[in-house]
Amino acid sequence: MTKLEVFNPVARSAEVHVDPAPRLATINDKRIGLYWNMKTGGNVALDQVSKLLSKRYPSATFELVVGSVGAAFRHVAANDAARVAANFDGVVGTTAD
Amino acid sequence: MIEFEKRGVPTVMFTSAEFVRDAQRSGENFGLPQLAKVVVPEPFTNHSADAVRKLVDAAIDQVVAGLIEPLRDRAQLVQDLVFLDEDWLDFSGPDQLSALEQMQSQFLVYGWSDGFPLLPPTKRAMDRMLSGTRRDPQEVVAVLEPGFGIATVQKIAANAVMAGCLPEHLPVVIASIECLAEPQIYLRNKAMSTGPAAPLLVVNGPIRKKLNLNSACCALGPGAPSAANTVIGRAVRLCMMNVGHTYPGISDMDTVGTPLKYSMCVAENEEASPWTPFHVERGYEASASTVTVHFVYGICELKTFQSHDPEELIEIFSSAAMNDAQVSTGYWLLGRRSDPRSGTSEQERHMMLICPEHAEIFRSAGWQKADIRKAMHRRSRLPFKRLMLTKEREAMALSHPELHWLWDSPDTLLPVLEDADCYEIAVVGGTLGRGSFFWGSGAPVTKPIRE
Numbered sequence: 001m002t003k004l005e006v007f008n009p010v011a012r013s014a015e016v017h018v019d020p021a022p023r024l025a026t027i028n029d030k031r032i033g034l035y036w037n038m039k040t041g042g043n044v045a046l047d048q049v050s051k052l053l054s055k056r057y058p059s060a061t062f063e064l065v066v067g068s069v070g071a072a073f074r075h076v077a078a079n080d081a082a083r084v085a086a087n088f089d090g091v092v093g094t095t096a097d
Numbered sequence: 098m099i100e101f102e103k104r105g106v107p108t109v110m111f112t113s114a115e116f117v118r119d120a121q122r123s124g125e126n127f128g129l130p131q132l133a134k135v136v137v138p139e140p141f142t143n144h145s146a147d148a149v150r151k152l153v154d155a156a157i158d159q160v161v162a163g164l165i166e167p168l169r170d171r172a173q174l175v176q177d178l179v180f181l182d183e184d185w186l187d188f189s190g191p192d193q194l195s196a197l198e199q200m201q202s203q204f205l206v207y208g209w210s211d212g213f214p215l216l217p218p219t220k221r222a223m224d225r226m227l228s229g230t231r232r233d234p235q236e237v238v239a240v241l242e243p244g245f246g247i248a249t250v251q252k253i254a255a256n257a258v259m260a261g262c263l264p265e266h267l268p269v270v271i272a273s274i275e276c277l278a279e280p281q282i283y284l285r286n287k288a289m290s291t292g293p294a295a296p297l298l299v300v301n302g303p304i305r306k307k308l309n310l311n312s313a314c315c316a317l318g319p320g321a322p323s324a325a326n327t328v329i330g331r332a333v334r335l336c337m338m339n340v341g342h343t344y345p346g347i348s349d350m351d352t353v354g355t356p357l358k359y360s361m362c363v364a365e366n367e368e369a370s371p372w373t374p375f376h377v378e379r380g381y382e383a384s385a386s387t388v389t390v391h392f393v394y395g396i397c398e399l400k401t402f403q404s405h406d407p408e409e410l411i412e413i414f415s416s417a418a419m420n421d422a423q424v425s426t427g428y429w430l431l432g433r434r435s436d437p438r439s440g441t442s443e444q445e446r447h448m449m450l451i452c453p454e455h456a457e458i459f460r461s462a463g464w465q466k467a468d469i470r471k472a473m474h475r476r477s478r479l480p481f482k483r484l485m486l487t488k489e490r491e492a493m494a495l496s497h498p499e500l501h502w503l504w505d506s507p508d509t510l511l512p513v514l515e516d517a518d519c520y521e522i523a524v525v526g527g528t529l530g531r532g533s534f535f536w537g538s539g540a541p542v543t544k545p546i547r548e
Contacts, residue, residue, distance in 0.1 A: 002196050049160055069435040092135075
């Protein structure tokens with residue numbers, strides 16, 4: 001048998017780690033941000049989420065959030081994320097296509 | 098979404114079934130593989146509002162679960178890419194060619210190939226390739242998104258070997274990777290998209306002749322005259338895959354794909370150009386060798402054999418710019434491509450490769466590149482209502498509230514690009530009146546080539 005040894009062309013990744021946020025015990029009484037990245041249909045979906053969850057959790061509140069930068073897709077800048085963290089207990093987002 | 102999780106806000110995100118692996122990969126890349134997802138069978142795009150509501154109705158329990166249930170362990174989730182820890186990989190067979198065949202088929206299984214046969218990065222090939230640069234093989238040239246791949250000179254060299262590069266091509270490939278890593282390029286935006294954005298490389302300066310880069314007939318390929326162009330362009334794309342980890346169907350979600358992603362590299366025909374070379378316009382000395390990377394969505398001709406008047410050329414060329422099925426057209430109405438991490442803000446720019454014959458027509462009439470740009474901007478206009486057919490109204494309202502009045506005057510003609518400077522111009526090609534027009538995605542970046 002003949003051996004062919006080749007260099008691995010795939011790069012290692014720089015390590016990135018984020019601790020997940022603790023989940024909510026309940027959605028009752030919570031403020032839920034509805035984050036729309038401007039992809040088509042996402043706002044309709046979030047509006048429906050708001051309607052359905054308002055029926056299930058009448059004491060929860062829902063508010064649309066959009067990012068402050070971008071064009072066809074709007075992104076969350078650091079100050080946007082800080083504002084969300086200060087004003088909301090959870091986020092439902094659209095859309096990762 | 099991960100930015101919210103980082104700040105202690107539990108988040109759940111909608112994605113459609115076909116994009117689950119992409120979403121999963123994104124979560125892994127950005128440090129949260131367990132990112133909670135609501136999976137719907139179809140995307141929300143191209144669906145009526147009622148259809149979208151029905152998709153949400155069926156998935157609402159997932160939304161609740163994403164906010165209140167513990168996140169699932171990664172091990173339970175879909176496996177996608179193959180990453181091996183070994184620096185050196187062994188393949189075997191009854192003879193060398195059989196072992197090479199095994200490598201080819203295994204690299205396809207791993208997803209590491211662009212589909213064409215690869216040259217093997219053996220120790221001898223690697224040593225030979227690395228002789229093409231004075232840089233240390235372990236030097237980190239860049240960290241490439243979306244996978245935050247560490248682009249050492251050695252990893253770049255391996256992909257250059259696989260592409261078929263010669264050692265003297267390596268400095269161009271390295272400089273191209275430096276371009277990709279510039280915040281202005283916003284690589285994540287290009288590499289993880291449903292669109293066909295592909296890197297167009299334009300090389301300037303003395304290195305063109307040294308490397309036999311083609312700037313004339315068949316400069317964009319194919320064939321032997323463009324062999325250097327082809328392998329350099331291919332190497333950059335292989336680096337995007339194997340170093341940046343943008344793989345088809347996983348993070349590269351290009352709906353249809355494009356052959357432009359195999360390789361796209363030209364040299365400017367500086368000798369036939371009546372104007373300042375492309376890189377000189379961008380601040381470099383004429384004697385410098387540079388590479389420019391510009392992501393582009395597609396190509397069409399700039400063809401006329403009839404015209405010998407510059408205004409007539411513009412009349413024809415502007416029809417290429419006025420393609421409202423193309424995402425860049427009127428994109429400025431929604432804002433600019435912006436990376437929220439680095440604060441960049443890039444206009445959409447198109448690339449015009451004007452052939453020498455047409456360049457001479459412009460020159461004879463006393464036109465400089467600035468005149469061409471102004472004329473293209475003046476002529477390439479479409480009605481507001483057509484430009485908005487493909488765009489979200491709310492996005493425009495956020496970016497340009499001062500233009501709200503256009504909804505009352507929908508036939509108003511608007512330029513397809515934000516301003517005249519958004520037309521990039523280089524001279525490329527052989528004899529006869531056929532150039533090429535590329536619809537750009539954001540702005541180009543130019544870097545010097547260090548030999």
